Amino acid sequence: MSLLQGPPETARHDAASISGTADTRPDCPECRARFVPRHPGQLFCTAAHRDAWNNRQTVRGRVLTPLVMVARETRNGTRGDRVTGARAASQAATLMQRHRDEDRAAGRLSHPEYLARRYRAGFDPL
Numbered sequence: 001m002s003l004l005q006g007p008p009e010t011a012r013h014d015a016a017s018i019s020g021t022a023d024t025r026p027d028c029p030e031c032r033a034r035f036v037p038r039h040p041g042q043l044f045c046t047a048a049h050r051d052a053w054n055n056r057q058t059v060r061g062r063v064l065t066p067l068v069m070v071a072r073e074t075r076n077g078t079r080g081d082r083v084t085g086a087r088a089a090s091q092a093a094t095l096m097q098r099h100r101d102e103d104r105a106a107g108r109l110s111h112p113e114y115l116a117r118r119y120r121a122g123f124d125p126l
């Protein structure tokens, strides 16, 4: 039995471990290609991919922000305007699931991992 059997991810990891040539370059959240950063904290391979990511998030955010704010303020429809709060919470959850599925299908980085990278790069929105 070969050590390289198994899912592709495992095989690639094993091959890199065995040969000592693990690729430590970061991968682009948008296209997942490895690249050499030109400055510290660079998250994307190109400005085009950074803009594609950010523009998509801007469009999504315009719709999600009011829904998430109402959902939070009404504790998902258990305080204040319960009808509106529950509707906003449900729609926000549906949209976020849809965005996650779209990102997954397109091979993009997950949002938790993307935010973790931004935090490590010094991101502080407060």
Ligand SMILES: [Zn+2]
Residues within 6 Å of the ligand: 028, 029, 030, 031, 032, 033, 044, 045, 046, 049
């Ligand atoms: Zn890229």
